[in-house]
Amino acid sequence: MSQVFGLNSVDIPSKETFSQIYGTIKEVPGLNFFEKIWASYYVYMDNDIFATGLLFFLLHEVMYFGRCLPWYIIDRTPYFKKYKIQPNVYPSDKEQWECTKSVLKSHFFVEAFPIWFFHPICEKIGVSYDVPFPSLSKIAIQVTIFFFLEDAWHYWFHRGIHYGAFYRYIHKQHHRYAAPFGLAAEYAHPIEVMLLGFGTVGIPIVWCYFTRDLHLFTICIWITLRLFQAIDAHSGYEFPISLHHFLFIWAGADHHDEHHHHFIGNYASSFRLWDYILDTEAGETAKNTRENKNKSKAEKVATKN
Known part of the structure; x- marks a missing residue:
């Protein structure tokens, strides 16, 4: 060894x-x-298979619930109400507990089993797990690429499960909470968990299959940051220091809260680009922008005629 x-x-x-x-x-x-x-x-x-399986399972549990805990405390602290996007809607302790139980069932009965096959896949496609780790610059570049690739995957499949039977039988569960909270980030139907989860786990695998250049530690960093992004997007809070104020393409909680509030639009996970380009932004501001754009087009057509 x-x-x-x-x-x-x-x-x-x-x-x-x-x-x-x-x-x-x-x-x-x-x-x-x-x-x-x-x-x-x-x-x-x-035992590499057991070591990697245990590592990834514990990483997921610790990072997920560890990141959810501050949002639970914030929800119970009156001072932060001024930053709540939907200030009059708070999840009850009962709702939080029901959500927690559902998420834990998903973690143990949907996600735990495939985790134990992760190491053999990594070995087969050339994911490294030795030391030393890659340079910080390489990790940063690869994680950034994964963010953009996952965002594209999430946009199209998330938009797809908003149609007809896909929404009624699969995605509707996730929309139980019109005012989302941190724990609800992974509150979803098992099919949705696997479908959208592939963007997080599958994209690094596909990347390594073609590049033969990826380290298991990089995947750990990527999964941690992706979990934080998903939980923060469901937090229901908009702060003056929220990342999208400094990185204008970042989605953030205000972007995803509008999706839960209106049940349509804002399908992307991390960035605002796809929704902007394809005109699927949600909320009153986006609605007014579309109406003004359509009005402007109609006036130009009328002028030409």
């Missing part, structure tokens, strides 16, 4: 505790703290 991580010069006896393994690996030059922890974990587990 130590050879997998480029630790050929390190002699790690079997049946060592994690602390003992880390004590040996921390002496390896050229590795930072996180790389040493990562290598120690995989050496200690001594």
